[in-house]
Amino acid sequence: MVDESSAALWICELTAVRYANPQAAAITGYSQEELSSMEFWNIIHPDHQAMFHDMRARRRSGEDIPNPIEYKLLTKQGEVRWADFSVAGPVDFFWGPGFVVSAVDATNRKRAEEIISLRNPQLESLFDIAGILAGVASESEKYSSVMNRLVEMVSGDAGTIRILDESTESLVRLAVSELWLDELPVDHRSHSAIASQAFRTGQPVVVNDYLALDRANPALVRAEIQSVAAIPIWSGARKLGVVTVCSMSPNFFGREEIAMLTAVVEGLGVLMEKSRLAGQLLRSSQENKIVDELALTMTSNLDMDQVYEQFTTEANKLVKFDRAAINVIDGGRNSLVVKCLVGSGVPGMEAGTVFPLDGTFTQLVAELGDTIMRDYPVWDDPYWETKRYFADSGLLSAICIPLFAQGSVIASFTFRSKEPGAFNHNDRTVLERLCTYIGPALANSELYQRTRDTEDALRESNTQLQRTLANLEEAQDQIVQRERMEALGSMSSGIAHDFNNALTPIIGYAELLLNQPNVLDDQETATRYVRRIHTVAARAAELVRSIREFYRPRDGNQVFGAVDLNATVLREIENTEPVWRRDGPATEGGINIRTNLAHGRPIAYGSEGDLARVISNLIINAIDAMPMGGTLTISTGFSGRMAEFRVTDTGIGMSEEVRRRAEEPFFTTKGDEGSGLGLAIVHGIVERHLGELTIESIAGAGSTFTIRLPMGDAGPQLEEPEEESGAIGGLHILVADDDEMVRKLIAEYLISADNTVETASNGREALEMWHAGSFDLVITDRRMPELNGDQFASTIEDMSPGFPVIMLTGYGDMMHDIRESPRGVDLVISKPVSRDKFLQEVSRLMKRN
Known part of the structure; x- marks a missing residue:
């Protein structure tokens, strides 16, 4: 790199020359070997040796001496030459600190300066440009100033300096004299044929009628540029770039203007080469230092x-x-x-x-x-x-x-x-x-990091294992509780679905009684309707209570017993009659229900209410699958030691994919009309009964649902507890509930047992009535406005300890599960409650008191 440089280079130890390149020999007339064995100051002209020693002393004292410095040289042949010297250093060499001195032959420039200084004032700007090239400003500032002076020197209107990017082999814009020139592309390849030609040929290219070109640049056309001159930038034998000067005047560039531009651009090339060499040396030194520091950092x-x-x-x-x-x-x-x-x-x-x-x-x-x-x-x-x-x-x-x-x-x-x-x-x-x-x-x-992560993971795994072993029982309880809550969330809407199914016969039979008054005269029919309403309503109450089953597995409190599948099937056919006998497009062809009940009464072991819900759900699903009508067949029988019943329809059937997903919660093919929980609930009930559910279906040919359950002798028969008979009458009772219908119903229950009753619609009203009256018993709801049931009972306990208070609430089952009993409450009864059970509970409490 040093030998190939177009600038003269000396590497010195203090003032002793250790190496000189061929250009140094050419500019001084000495051989490289002669230069490498002499003191550097010996090549300085005697007229400038004092200045040289003065500059050297000032540099050694720490003063910042700007580069370059112009000296006269005395060659070996006695010829006087001029050169611009730059000093870089100190630089660390293998022998120790040293300096790199570069010089560019300025003899021609000095002679040109002498000639220029004698010419007219217009040529004085060329001398100013030479000063800029030798200045201390940044490279970009130098180039911008040079471009402005070049344009000013020839009285042009705009200009650009482009340099060669060796990596892309394109001319990249370095400086412009007018902001509008920023519209020009960054490289020359797509537009500037003039700059490309000047760079390719190495000779100036002049166009004094630019607007006549077929490929004139639109930006220059808009600026009304009529004359363009492109001068190649040389440094020795290397082409560095192109200077382009533009004018709005036609035939602007003559021989004199081109000669001046060529002379100045030659100096620009020298400056650029000097800058490149100095930058390379400094950059190499910085790069080595950074690499050494990074290598040390990365290894340590x-x-x-x-x-x-x-x-x-x-x-x-x-x-x-x-x-x-x-x-x-x-x-x-x-x-x-x-x-x-x-x-x-x-x-x-x-x-x-x-x-x-x-x-x-x-x-x-x-x-x-x-x-x-x-x-x-x-x-x-x-x-x-x-x-x-x-x-x-x-x-x-x-x-x-x-x-x-x-x-x-x-x-x-x-x-x-x-x-x-x-x-x-x-x-x-x-x-x-x-x-x-x-x-x-x-x-x-x-x-x-992977090693550390593995070690940390092993330590954590060991700690986790110890923790898991120590807290296994607690973790299992948490998992069970979480599964219960998930089951509650998944199945609660299914309960609502089943509850609506239960409401259908209640509303249907009630409408028959309301819309056909003559039915009331037929005591047998009216009683049958009312009994069905009561049966389904009781089942609805059981549905509400069964919410507990979604977050708690079956325990010993749930009564399982012998369930006659034949009787249950017949009863559910009767209870769902308002559904399958309804008129309308959903059952356009009508529903024909057939039974094939086994002899010998198949008895299953389980909850009669749950199994009735399974049968009614399957009946309603089958009806929904036959929108144009069809036949629904329900059969019972035996399968080994299992009791069995089947529900078969002639409806639309299911594809294999639908059949596989039929038991998934929330999966439905009924759109907004289905909850997707009917079969999920059926599946859950069958699972709790340790039974089996199988589904057979062919699209367009109907479906068959088969349920197999443990037989009735598979488990113990639980005896129903004997209920106490007789209700206490003659009591003065205060009833507080914010629901008017519930309030009136409970009052009717109590009055039917010969008690007197007063009612309040909220806790505050009830407390005022309790203060003003003389009561034997208080019955209160839990959730009420102004003063809730807990606060009401606690206040009574403060004022009259031991006073009997019953809390009748829809939260009763939940409170029983967690054994919650608010202060001052003697008995918690769950809503809904039948008259007989309610009066028995009241009687039992008052007898204890």
Whole structure:
């Protein structure tokens, strides 16, 4: 690199020359060997040696001496030459600290300055541009100022400086003199034939009638540009770029203007080469230092978060970027995990995010095993849509580098910038070198983390095992309780479904009595209707109580006994008669019910109410499956030591998929009209009875539901407890309930047993009546406005300890389950309650008191 440089270079130990390149020999007339054995100041002209020693002393004292400095040289042949000298250092070499001195031959420029200074004032601007090139401003500021002076020098209207990007082999815009020129594309390939031609030929290209070109750039046409001159930028034998100057005047550029532009652009090329060399040396020194520090960090630190932070901080000193992320490949899931993220945020792409591998830069570099650089948008990219979120977040260019471990790509390190074309070949070289250490460090960290995770998991597993063994009984209780609550949630709407089924005959027979008054004259028929209403209503009450079964398995409190399946089937056919005899489109052809009951009375062991609910549910489901009418057949029999009954319809049947899912909670083919819980409840009841449910069905040919249950002799027969007879009369009783119908019904119960009753609609009213009157007994609801039943009973207990209080509530079964008894309450009775049972409970309490 030093030998090929177009600038003269000396590497010195203090003032002794240790090495000089061929250009140094060419500018001084000495051979490289002669230069390497002499003091550097010997090549300085005697007129400038004092200035040289003064500058050296000032630099050693710590003063910041700007580069470059102009000196006269005396060649070996005695020729006087001029050169611009720049000093970089100190730089660490193998022998110790040293300096790198570069020089560019300025003899022609000095002679041109002498000539220019003698010309008219217009040419004085060329001297100013030379000063800018030798100034201390930043490179971008220098280029912008040079471009403005070039335009001003020839009285032009606009201009651009473009340099060659070796990685893309395109001319990239470096500076403009007018903001509207930003409309021009970044590289030359799509529009600037003039700049391309000047760069390709290495000669100035002048067009003094630009608007006549077929491929004139629209932006220049809008600006009314009529003359364009493109001058190639040379440094020695290397073409660096192109300067383009524009004018709104036709035939603007003559020989004199082109000569001036060519002379100044030649100086610009020298400046750019000097800047490149100095930057390379400094960058190489910084790169070596950063690499050494990172290598030390990665070999001594397994905390990758700290490694990432240091890496991105140091890398940003060499390559400017706005966002950096490490994406680790998870081959098992064909996905990426964002492990490290620094800089600009992208919605949905935070650290820890997992996203598909397909269509990403990481997938591409993993397949190629090589770095890629891209700008957005890349319209011919088949995965452009997957990368749009980066462009939408203002990140317009990217470089993605594969990270290797043991020869395989395990991740990628992607750097993104908000500037288009932000990354070049040099950036790629630097980042690839730095990333060499990241892959193995990442693999080691992952292995270390997996080892730690495994150890932690083993410790946690051991602790968990001990905890599990110690608390197994408690955990089992919690699981059972959770299952009970899940069953309650799943089946509660099924209870409502069954309750509506029970309401159907109640409403039906009640309407018959209301709409046909003559039926009341027929005592036998009226009694039969009322008895059916009472039977179904009692079953509805049992349905409400059965909610407990959804969060509590059957226990010894539930009475199982011998159930005559023949009698139960006949009774349920009768109870569902209002359903299957109804008129309307749902049963257009009518329902024909047949029975095939076994001789010998098949007796099942179970709950008569539950099994009646199973039969009624299956009857109603079968009717729903025959919208055009059909035949429903119910048969009973025996299967080994099991009692059996079947319900067969000639309805629409079920597909195999529907049949498999028929017992799932909430699954229904009836749309909004079905709850999807009828068969689920049937299944649950059969399961609690240790029975079997099988479903046979063919789409379009009907269905058969078969229930098999343990026979009646499979379990003990429980005797019904003897009920106490006789109710206490002559009591003065206060009844408090916010439901008027319940309040009146309870009052009627009590009055029918020769008691006097007063009623209150809330707890506060009841308390005032209790204060004002003389009562033998208080019966109160629990949930009431203003003053609830608990508060009412507690107040009575405070004022008259031992005063008898009965709480009649819909929460009664739940309170019994958890053995809850509010303060001051002597007896809890569940709603609904029959008259006889209610009066028996009242009598039993008052006799105790």
